[in-house]
Amino acid sequence: MAKEQAAVIGVGQTKYDTTYPGSMAGMLREAATKALAMADKTWADIDAVVMGKAPDFFEGVMMPEIYLAEALGCVGKPIMRVHTAGSVGGSTACVAASMIQSRVHRTVLTIGWEKQSESNAMWALSLPQPFATSVNAGAGGYFSPIIRRYMMMTEAPELIGCMVAFKDRQHALRNPQAHLHQPDLTFEQVVESPMLWDPIRYSETCPSSDGACAIVLTDEAGGEAHNGPVAWVKGTAMRSESNSYGGRNMVSPAASEECANDVFAQAGITDRRREIDAVEMYVPFSWYEPMWLESLGFADKGEGWKMVEQGATSIDGGDLPVNCSGGVLSSNPIGASGMIRFAEAAMQVMGIAGDHQVDGARTALGHAYGGGAQYYAMWIVGAEK
């Protein structure tokens, strides 16, 4: 029997910010109730909840889905908790979709979140470890050498990363939910911002955000019956690999390429650049945009930076707009960041992305990655079944 067709009928997000002023439960509820309202559903209509978030040390609450049962309407219902490092928001949406595709449930709420202001990212992501020595200063220190290799490999102009950062911050101005709104930011300021993890500048990194993002998924009949925009799930894929072995392609890991091949095949897409109208990809450091453009097959190897340089990924006239929401570079509640990519992709094909809507978007890709660039989750959504 073929898989059931899954459909997105509701999306809800909090305003991403340095500190969400309410409780953890309140933050999740805000995203969830917005998604339910768009889906025209009540809590009673939800069969199951799938929650995703990154390390529990961020909030100091072990397995917080346990404490959140009441807030998420899960008394008497199933709740699951996914954690696949930075890709978790995407993986969580994939798990939620599988509950529909398998016909185990008819309507599922999925939610990704992080409340980073409860502690801080440097502490939560770099816990002390006896006997070891720590010199890499968090994620930036880890990814900077990979970016350096990419820059040497492609001989890309030094300011490509700044162009991505500036573009995403410009995109964020069109998205009221984005954390960073910097209307006065100039390209020169991006270039002149301090180097943190050379070659990564401050302006090329993501903020530390609080926030939650929720999606309501339902089955084919539910999608057909929904009185409002629908995004049909055309494919979902997850891949993982080890983060360290000899000969590993760190710039374009095999897991990334295989995950992309899988999800594009499911969606029947052959000409990726032409057939995809909008991309929400996980770019926590600016240079990852050209790197993922290549890894995802939108550009030939070594050519991704040219798309950036040509403006191909800008919402203003680009043929493959990337991160019209402002992306991770503008909002990064880690456990939600992947789901935001998936939700924003859905919003594009639902035609509800407001000021950051890509005109006529019919097919979109949501993408997330995590760990040492070793966990991947992707989905493709379409305006048609």
Added chain:
Amino acid sequence: MAEEVLTAPLVLEYPFTRTTGPIIGSFLTGLREGVILGVKRSDGSVLCPPLEYDPDTSEELSELVPVQQTGTVITWTWNGAPRPQQPFSRPFAWAMILLDGAGTPMLHAVLVDGPEAMSTGMRVRVEWSSERQGHISDIAGFVPDDGAASTATEVPAEVEEVRSVRTPIRMEYTYTPGRSLSQYLRAMSEKRILGDRCPTTGQVFVPPRGVSPMTGTITDEMVELPDTGYVESFNVTRVPIKMRPDLTPPYVSAWIVLDGASVGFMGLVMNIEPEAVRIGMRVRAVWKPDNELEMSAQNILGWEPTGEDDEVVTDYERIGRVDQGGSQ
């Protein structure tokens, strides 16, 4: 013979600051002002402490009402050996206490001399902390009702609302690094660097993981590696980081691929200007003085240039070496 397991204390500690939102914030404000609030459900019953969402209907709750500061023990247990972060350092009872006016009981401590002084159905009253800040511990605990309970039910109108609460967490662990890392650390104390070899692919991993990340098979062969290698790629940290106050920016952290290893591992590059560091640069370990060696990766202070010709690196996408079959 099995060697003694390496251990080290590990403390995870953080003073989490939690924003509260209106319901929790009002409850904590009440505590600070010596008043206990609950929240009304649609059937008129009162949840105390107040929940933000109704557990049965999931609806948002908002109507706060005061409850009394006396109540009845619904159930209890004796805590004869309190843990460090618990409300009292001397033995006390945990109890579920149904406050007068509330429909659901709350968990807190009851301070009595011994379990014989506890019983289900006993009447208790709130004992307030001398200093209150808007925290669940503003209630120091409960004591047998002696008629001295406060009757306060009004939170003064002009007080500042509690918007956040500090809930420090401290957890103590005994860290053990595992079999292969222990071997690595012991060798480190003798200025030797160990890696382990994948039995299938021949790849050599350093530090050893005990398992080949390629095939998932146990690596039973340890390989001693020289303390020389090359810079696979690097990062220049130009801002200070909290974990290493001893390092003054700018400094270079690099993946060092040892001669004979298949993967790089992170180390500090020293005795060279950051601007002069190159991918492919040959380096050797800078060890601590022999009399300061310990079982720690910190025995290697960093890596300095050897002055040899650079390794030729052309395949910039790939990391590590694929041709490391070792003796195979």
Added chain:
Amino acid sequence: MRDIAVVAFTQRQESAIPGESEVEFMVPLMEQAKQQVGLTQQEMGFTCSGSSDFLAGQAFSFVMTIDGTGPVPPISESHVEQDGAWALYEAWVKLQCGDIDTAFVYSYGKSSPGSLRDVLATQLDPYYVAPLWPDWYGLEALAARLMLEQGVVSEQQLAEIASRSREHAATNPHAVRRDRKSAADILLEEYVAEPLRPSDIPESADGGAVIVLAAGDRARELCDRPAWIRGIDHRSDAHTLGVRNLTSATSAVIAAQRAGVGNDKVDIAELHAPFSTSEALLISALGLDDRTVINPSGGALAANTMMASGLIRIGEAASRISAGEADRGVATATSGPCLQQNLVCVLEGE
């Protein structure tokens, strides 16, 4: 629904495994499980694991452990921050989608580096309860007293449950608390958290488990007598203890009903009951009677490996069915204070 079965199971539980990292002790279990079915990791349609960083105080421990699967080339994989029973559930859902035929599930936990009594307090309501650091023995004791005072169970019955666990554990090499003790002797023990005695509380263990699932004919190829999952469901109760009926495992009642526990006679039940009181509540929630052998492994009282105990219950029930010792079994997994969340899995031989 597709027919999906447990076709391989391996486990390890010890009071502490200080000499090995998680990945080091998991790899032999993974290798054994793959050998049992003759599949490589890459031949598994899906891989899913469960673990928690809080137990050993190591963030992202699952990132190290995935190396144990040998994920080169990459694998289709996911991870839950829950007991492995929920990882199995995710894999079962994935198999129900119809495009894969096998799945590899594992979970592990190492509680010995920390103090579980402190660590589990961080699961509780972070505003009202966790700052008081109540420990899980104390919370269960509050429920236990209610149960005793309301006549749901007696101290004698609790002692009999604890005694039976030890009796069964004596023949289970994977159990930790394996010394036999009569109910009468257990009743002489001093309270740990009144009314709970040492024999009423779980014996903490380090360890892990692996299960391989397969669908339909693939399962029959891989295993002489697959243990078919005839029903699986999980439910949560409210977190706030004050709003719950602590003398009933409400979420287990719903899950059991939806999994179809009562549709036929149950030969064996492996109940993830950390406390003797939780076992009493689960027996009642599942509607089990004298015809069912409860916890032939000794259960979580005899060895409670946080994050794996639920998965081990499923494996224990499945392996007895595969061995022909039982035709129909049920296994449960739990999470949260006082049986807040429960998963129920019904297994049958052919």
